[in-house]
Amino acid sequence: MISQFDEFTDAADAVDEVFSEPVRLYPKQGGLPDPERETQDIFAVLRVGGAKDESLGSSRSWHSKIMEREAELSFSCARSPLPVLRKGDIVRALARDGRPCWEVLAEPERASTRLVYKLGETS
Amino acid sequence: MSLIMLAVGSCMVKALKGQTLAQDRVLQSDPTALEAKADGSLEAGPDGPFISVHVPDAVLNPQSTEQGIYANGIAEIYIETGVTAKMWHTDEDGKQVFEGVGFLPTSGNMVNLLGLLDRQIIDRLSADSQWADLLRQFFTGPAKVTRTGFISARGQRVSARQLKLSIPLVNEPQLDDLDEFFELRDAPLPEGETAKLPDVPFARFVWLLSTSENQQDRVLAEQIVGVLGGDLPEWAGLAQRMGFTRADMQAIAVGPADPDNPDTVFPDEGSALVESGAV
Secondary structure: OOHHHHHHHHHHHHHHHHHOEEEEEEOEEOOEEOOOOOOEEEEEEEEEOOOEEEEOOOOOOOOOEEEEOOEEEEEEOOOOOOOOOOOOOEEEEOOOOOOOEEEEEEOOOOOOOEEEEEEEEEO | OOHHHHHHHHHHHHHHOOOOOOOOOEEEOOOOOEOEOOOOOOEOOOOOOEEEEEEEEEEOOOOOOOOOOOOOOEEEEEEEEEEEHHHOEEOOOOOEEEOOEOOOOOHHHHHHHHHHHHHHHHHHHHOOOHHHHHHHHOEOOOOEEEEEEEEEEOOOEEEEEEEEEEEEEOOOOOHHHHHHHHHHHHOOOOOOOOOOOOOOHHHHHHHHHHOOOOHHHHHHHHHHHHHHOOOOOHHHHHHHHHOOOHHHHHHOOOOOOEOOEOOOOOOOOOOHHHHHOOO
16 A cells, blocks of 8 residues: 555544444345355444435425435445445444444445445335 | 315325225325434334325316305325335344335335335225225316326435326315215214215215214314304305305395395395296
8 A cells, every 4th residue: 555545544444443333234135135245243434414304206296205314334445354345235233222224325436545335224 | 275175185095094005104294204213223204105195286277167266176186105215124134024015125126116006096096985985076077197206315215106186176065065964963873773874975074084983083074064164144155155245146136135234135035036046
């Protein structure tokens, strides 16, 4: 790794150390368990945003609304072994009340210091 | 929202409740159909596909021949359905289950599920059931049907559909539409006998509400009767229903000769118009 990134990597590691929580990763493929990857428990940073009232539907003629909150799971790229998540995988927050679940909505671009996965609510 | 629009919404909800994949998750005019608690830790709101019925608008065209503003014109009825990824529950082994249906949580399945639900909805609204039959009696013509779909994945994967019916409604009910309701209410049948339901649709609607197991239905029935039950003389009821002015009433010689003195009469009370039944 190029030396100029070292301090960023150190910072990412430090963030992980302070904000991480235990999560269980259930690898999925088309809604079924992915036979090629094992369920594993890791520590990662799980950020859940505030609820937003989004309109359902594409025009003003729709009446129902939906409460949505964006969530992200992130960890340092320097971690070894580096966990691999794919779209559709389930993430369970083991230390939170009710052990809620999210699904991976989007895989990140390969970033230099942190991998940030966009999550969607599931239960 | 008029009384007929209210009746249409209620009948629709009752015709659909427990009869489709959405089970009891049939809401009337609930803008927050899908909701979750703020900390994101617990789910709330419907835990499966839902139906939300809205009857917000009706337009009466000015070229209508109806008198007064007791006509409803054409109403827009929105039946929105939705399913979200949150409705699949992950068990401890990571298996994702959806209540009663073996669908995996793929977006294709979410859309297909709403397709099935759409068909169930139109079947239930067209069925020979108590509430669906009553509902259709408030319609006076064919519906224009518009279907729209929606998918999104902002904070969760969502799939939704909207079935919009633009359909002409009957005019607003008047107190005498409730005659059959009052007969049934005021002359209770002997124990064991079931009342014959009123023939007039609105009377039947109020009767069914007033005999419902749901306490809120019974409150609604009482309130409807209260709103309709003004103690007007016949001529005043007629004037009101037809949207007639005092001058109109004078011209057809119906009601008191001097509207401010109800005891005054036209010299030839019982004009030809009244006797012929033209008014």
